[in-house]
Amino acid sequence: ELKVEQNPLFLSMQEGKNYTIYCNYSTTSDRLYWYRQDPGKSLESLFVLLSNGAVKQEGRLMASLDTKARLSTLHITAAVHDLSATYFCAVDRKRGAQKLVFGQGTRLTINP
Amino acid sequence: EAQVTQNPRYLITVTGKKLTVTCSQNMNHEYMSWYRQDPGLGLRQIYYSMNVEVTDKGDVPEGYKVSRKEKRNFPLILESPSPNQTSLYFCASSSPTTDRADIQYFGAGTRLSVL
Numbered sequence: 001e002l003k004v005e006q007n008p009l010f011l012s013m014q015e016g017k018n019y020t021i022y023c024n025y026s027t028t029s030d031r032l033y034w035y036r037q038d039p040g041k042s043l044e045s046l047f048v049l050l051s052n053g054a055v056k057q058e059g060r061l062m063a064s065l066d067t068k069a070r071l072s073t074l075h076i077t078a079a080v081h082d083l084s085a086t087y088f089c090a091v092d093r094k095r096g097a098q099k100l101v102f103g104q105g106t107r108l109t110i111n112p
Numbered sequence: 113e114a115q116v117t118q119n120p121r122y123l124i125t126v127t128g129k130k131l132t133v134t135c136s137q138n139m140n141h142e143y144m145s146w147y148r149q150d151p152g153l154g155l156r157q158i159y160y161s162m163n164v165e166v167t168d169k170g171d172v173p174e175g176y177k178v179s180r181k182e183k184r185n186f187p188l189i190l191e192s193p194s195p196n197q198t199s200l201y202f203c204a205s206s207s208p209t210t211d212r213a214d215i216q217y218f219g220a221g222t223r224l225s226v227l
Contacts, residue, residue, distance in 0.1 A: 033216070042202060042221050043155075048214045088155060096208060097162055098143050098216070099170065102155040 002027045004091050006103035014111055016078050021106045023072040023089035031092035032072045033100065034063050036085045043088070046074075079110045114139045118203050118219035125193055126227050133188045133222050135203030143206045144186040145170070145216070146178065148199040155202075161186055193226040200224075 003026040013019050023032065034046040047056040049065035049072060056063050060083065062075045072089055086107045090100040116137045125131055137144065145160040147170075157170030161180040175197055177189040186205075190197060200223050204216040 031214070033214075035216075042218045043204075043216075045215045045217070050214075090155075097168070098145060098160055098206065098214070099168065100145070100157050100160075101171065102157075104154050 002029070002091060002093050002101045004089060004101050004103040006087075006089060006106050008106060009104055010107050010109075012109045012111065013076075013079055015080055018078065019076050021074040021076075021087055021089075021108070023074070023091075023103050025070045025072075025091045025101075027093075028067070028070075029091045029093065029095075030067050031095065032065050033090040033092075034072070034074055035088045035090065037088065037105070038085050046087075076108075081110050081112060084108055084110045114217065116203055116205050116217050116219040118201070118222050120222060121220060122223050124225045124227065127194055128192050131190050131193060131224075133190075133201060133203075133224070135186045135188065135219060136184050137186075137205040137217070138184065139205060139207070139217065140183065141205035141207040141217075142183070143208065143216075144180065145204045146176070146186070146188045147202045147204065148172065149202065150199050158188065158201075193224075195226050198224060198226045 005024045032049045035043045037043045047063040052067040054065045060077045065072045086105045088105045090102045093099045119134045142163045146158040156172045159178040161167040203219040206216045
């Protein structure tokens with residue numbers, strides 16, 4: 001059974017600092033997704049990582065995937081308040097089918 | 113405008129009264145999925161579809177049915193709702209072949225309460 005674990009689950013940080021959210025998964029997969037959810041809102045797709053060593057960046061967010069370690073990271077650079085949200089990773093259990101298992105989510109709060 | 117439309121946004125119903133939550137996308141996406149989100153349990157996939165007439169179970173399909181007769185629509189049917197189906201539901205769509213391959217677009221959500 002595929003398990004997806006994120007840590008930390010809660011993160012409070014100051015503007016301007018860097019931090020990393022980790023997403024570990026328990027069985028082989030070569031496709032990993034990152035999402036953002038603002039309070040009371042729907043989800044927004046951030047990145048799809050399709051292979052070992054994949055790195056995607058948008059603005060202050062950068063995601064990477066190490067399929068051998070079964071680990072993805074979401075790195076936040078010089079955080080700003082607008083990045084406060086809950087971030088989820090999800091792993092594809094069936095290649096290319098988007099049969100997804102989600103992590104618990106990381107609630108990120110960025111303080112001025 | 114590219115969008116995924118869910119209806120209704122809010123619904124209060126009673127145990128056993130059949131209901132359908134509709135989901136429609138205007139992007140000609142092949143893939144569509146339904147998820148539920150519950151406090152403490154996170155996001156879980158209910159059903160997914162890879163194309164017309166191709167559907168499969170996610171993690172929590174019990175008590176739900178889906179159909180994919182047209183590419184744009186993927187309704188979620190609760191034949192006999194029970195209180196444990198009280199939840200926030202999201203529909204999503206994506207395509208494996210566009211320039212934003214596999215990026216999912218989500219509907220606004222349907223908050224369902226079953227009394």
